[in-house]
Amino acid sequence: MTLVSYAQATRTTRLRPVPQEFTHKLDRSEVLLTGWAPAGEDRVTVTARWPRTHSFYAPVAGRHDPMLLAETLRQSIPLISHGLYEVPLGHQLIWQHFTYEVAPGAMWADGPMDIELRITCDDITRRGGRLAALTMDIEILRDGLHLGSAHTRFSSHAPSIYRRLRGDRCTVSSDVAPLPLSGAVPVVPPALVNREHADDVVLSPTAVPDQWRLRVDYAHPILFDHPVDHAPGMLLLEAARQAAHAVQGHRADAVVPVRFESAFFRYVEFDAPCLITTRVEPATRPGGSDCVSVTAHQEGNEAFSCRVTLAAARA
Structure with a gap:
């Protein structure tokens, strides 16, 4: 077997367009991926473009929001599943664990930003000839940096x-009565979670x-963006981010998340309250980064956990 390097793949392989349906986004303007191409055995190169600004993932302290990277990586999961491993549309893709980190010095926001994902797939499980699970290791570059x-x-x-897994809870969000969003379940002040608009706050x-x-x-x-039957992974990551800001108090706008280490244990359902709890882990050395452990519990069970590492925001 001859392995093709990423550099060789970039030179010799024309990037393929990304079908919108392969990103699981209904709004075309929210598709961040721009191209993809196989780069060897169980390896793929994916390109993406981040907008200069975004209605939800807006720049923070002059840098692109790190959650844009999380959404880019999320979109790459269905792209690779459908495009590289021929998973049929309609199959459900479920996160088990997800860790990512950014280099703050490379996140400056001076306009739209093109990035490259160099993805290696491993620990591949198949069931009946179809992909059942896999692990992805990703290197992310900006202009080669x-x-x-x-x-x-x-x-x-x-x-x-x-x-069969979901049973009577296999009901999409558009068909269930929402839990109240105001009154008995008010929103926390947006500034507490480093948000500008109350509609973007995911904590009460x-x-x-x-x-x-x-x-x-x-x-x-x-x-x-599209109907689902449980709380999306990106909602839980956003809750972890906002909770990490909330425990900073008056420092909420002085820090940015640079690393997320998350695990998804159970589906977070729509018909029962989900509680988000935090614990601050102080920096182990002077000037080091704080870490905040965030857990989500529902019906007495831990459904999600995330360790968020924070760094000082510098414009």
């Missing part, structure tokens, strides 16, 4: 298997210190 890295594993389920206060209730808004155009 190191921008970040990521490691993730996800599973793939045929519709019939997924319906509780009587317990450093604990919030997950706020689910099916009408949100970014987090709920």
